[in-house]
Amino acid sequence: GENVEQHPSTLSVQEGDSAVIKCTYSDSASNYFPWYKQELGKGPQLIIDIRSNVGEKKDQRIAVTLNKTAKHFSLHITETQPEDSAVYFCAASMRGNMLTFGGGTRLMVKP
Amino acid sequence: EPEVTQTPSHQVTQMGQEVILRCVPISNHLYFYWYRQILGQKVEFLVSFYNNEISEKSEIFDDQFSVERPDGSNFTLKIRSTKLEDSAMYFCASNYQETQYFGPGTRLLVL
Numbered sequence: 001g002e003n004v005e006q007h008p009s010t011l012s013v014q015e016g017d018s019a020v021i022k023c024t025y026s027d028s029a030s031n032y033f034p035w036y037k038q039e040l041g042k043g044p045q046l047i048i049d050i051r052s053n054v055g056e057k058k059d060q061r062i063a064v065t066l067n068k069t070a071k072h073f074s075l076h077i078t079e080t081q082p083e084d085s086a087v088y089f090c091a092a093s094m095r096g097n098m099l100t101f102g103g104g105t106r107l108m109v110k111p
Numbered sequence: 112e113p114e115v116t117q118t119p120s121h122q123v124t125q126m127g128q129e130v131i132l133r134c135v136p137i138s139n140h141l142y143f144y145w146y147r148q149i150l151g152q153k154v155e156f157l158v159s160f161y162n163n164e165i166s167e168k169s170e171i172f173d174d175q176f177s178v179e180r181p182d183g184s185n186f187t188l189k190i191r192s193t194k195l196e197d198s199a200m201y202f203c204a205s206n207y208q209e210t211q212y213f214g215p216g217t218r219l220l221v222l
Contacts, residue, residue, distance in 0.1 A: 032209050043202050043213035098167050101154040
């Protein structure tokens with residue numbers, strides 16, 4: 001089955017700096033890659049997703065890149081703010097079916 | 112904005128007892144899921160449900176688990192005889208056009 005690895009497990013940045021989180025996946029049949037933000041005591045909230053027919057997608061300060069050949073995808077957050085502090089999960093699936101999650105990255109943005 | 116809701120938010124039970132976790136998916140969604148997250152570990156897929164039947168399930172989803180959509184709005188996960196290792200956060204999700212929307216979760220503690 002699919003296996004998703006995520007790095008780093010923790011990331012600390014200064015407010016205003018950029019943060020990059022990387023994931024690799026194993027199943028070349030996966031074609032949908034969402035990113036979720038989880039705040040303490042809440043469920044995962046979708047922040048951005050990308051499908052395998054595009055290489056990059058951007059939404060304001062958040063961008064995701066996908067390299068299908070290398071089977072990796074990354075989340076980029078620019079101009080980080082304290083409210084960006086949370087745990088971020090990447091995931092992979094085929095056609096939006098069962099999601100296989102990475103291990104999560106705890107992002108801390110220091111004011 | 113419509114959202115997935117889950118009840119209860121917390122459940123404490125004795126080992127061997129049955130528990131039912133409840134979810135109300137977003138109303139026009141057709142696919143429903145249960146995931147669990149053991150403290151400090153990855154979010155893991157349990158089961159997906161479509162058209163009143165299980166469409167996919169993981170190895171975790173053994174005979175102790177069952178799902179049901181008893182009416183037009185609720186989606187339930189039953190654990191027949193809880194074990195200590197069932198202690199986890201359980202998330203329900205529903206799906207629209209590949210995107211899965213998660214509920215806030217139920218924290219289950221088995222003593």
